[in-house]
Amino acid sequence: MSKILELREKRNKIWNTAKEFLDQKRGADGFVPAEAAAEYDKMEADMVALGKEIERLEHQSAYDLEMSKPTSAPILGAPTKSAEAKIGRATDDYKKAFWNAMRTRGNEGLDAVVKNALQVGTDSEGGYLVPDEFERTLVDALEEENIFRTLAKVITTSSGDRKIPVVASKGTASWIDEEGAITDSDDSFGQVSIGAYKLGTLIKVSEELLNDSVFNLETYISREFARRIGNKEEESFFTGDGSGKPTGILAATGGAQLGITTAGATAVTIDEVLDLFYSLKAPYRNKAVFVMNDATVKAIRKLKDGQGQYLWQPSLQSGTPDTILNRPVHTSAYVPTIAAAAKTIVFGDFSYYWVADRQGRVFKRLNELFAVTGQVGFVATQRVDGKLILPEAIKVLQQKA
Secondary structure, rough: OHHHHHHHHHHHHHHHHHHHHHHOOOOOOOOOOOHHHHHHHHHHHHHHHHHHHHHHHHHHHHHHHOOOOOOOOOOOOOOOOOOOOOOOHHHHHHHHHHHHHOOOOOOOOOOOOHHHHOOEEOOOOOOEEEHHHHHHHHHHHHHHHOHHHHEEEEEEOOOOEEEEEEEEEEEOOOOOOOOOOOOOOOOOEEEEEEEEEEEEEEEEEEEHHHHHHOHHHHHHHHHHHHHHHHHHHHHHHHOEEEOOEEOOOOOOOOOEEEEEOOOOOOOOHHHHHHHHHHHHHHHOOOOOEEEEHHHHHHHHOEEEOOOOEEOOOOOOEEEOOOOOEEEEEEOOOOOOOOOOOEEEEEEEOOOEEEEEEEEEEEEEOOOOOOHHHEEEEEEEEEEEEEEEEEEEEEEEEOOOO
């Protein structure tokens, strides 16, 4: 039995014990005594800790699988033709020149071949476009940091705005008398425009560490870039107002539609979760997911349906999330916690939220700005936008004001 499966079964056992304990201690008034609530909270904390350990092990397993892949394959037969030559930013010369430039002062002292390779990716603002292999690494890391990118539809644009046609209203059929005229009923179309907003971060590295060949500069920059950019992206994809940043799902204008408003400002009931579920049209529910804050999940765990079954169910299968009403549950720190007027639960098909990446992430090396402290700065920038293409595809639960 694998360690991950063992932990999942242990987590499920704790959850079943916690449910039985909660049922036994809950009084006729529906409340749980303070002493019992504290003991239940401890069991729930153990379950949450196990969940995080399972996630870490799953990530570690994925990394081990990636690292175990062979770097080359044996030649089993006579070669029939030479390998296709790489061009532009995919060339080994460009990749080598890029990282040499990152470790040295610009392109001083580099030979003519390296300088020419760097010109392939020279940015108009003076930066160097990231080599193809490294750019793909960055995208992978962003997905690890940013839960939103695993749910949304991600596209790549080269320049300018991307115009997306959307059916605003659909035509209908009608019954017709014999020899009667057919009534016109045309579809009407709208258009959503996705542009690109600039997102950047500054990374500082000491000169000693930079010149140490043991230090893996590529890994450090990609991880740090992913962490910073991923967090800020996810925040905007949820709460951005479209002013200098993407329009988030929770935005008052351009965001998701309101599914249900709760009766209480600081609580959510089982009926309100069901109302949110069925406020979404059936075709969207097939691929819909719940997204909420960890604190909201904690409150949802105590809710039961009409048959006495708990609404939240833990996952026993590796790589699959927990569920509510048989739909996956994801958590994000950028969805508000339960409070008056807050939009606390998001439910819908996130593939209708489009994330547009502008091709070419850019790095710049700052040689002199931090020279007095013995550091070298690296500015990493990315241009990205995000919009909900079809508002009816995602519904939100909002607390009473």
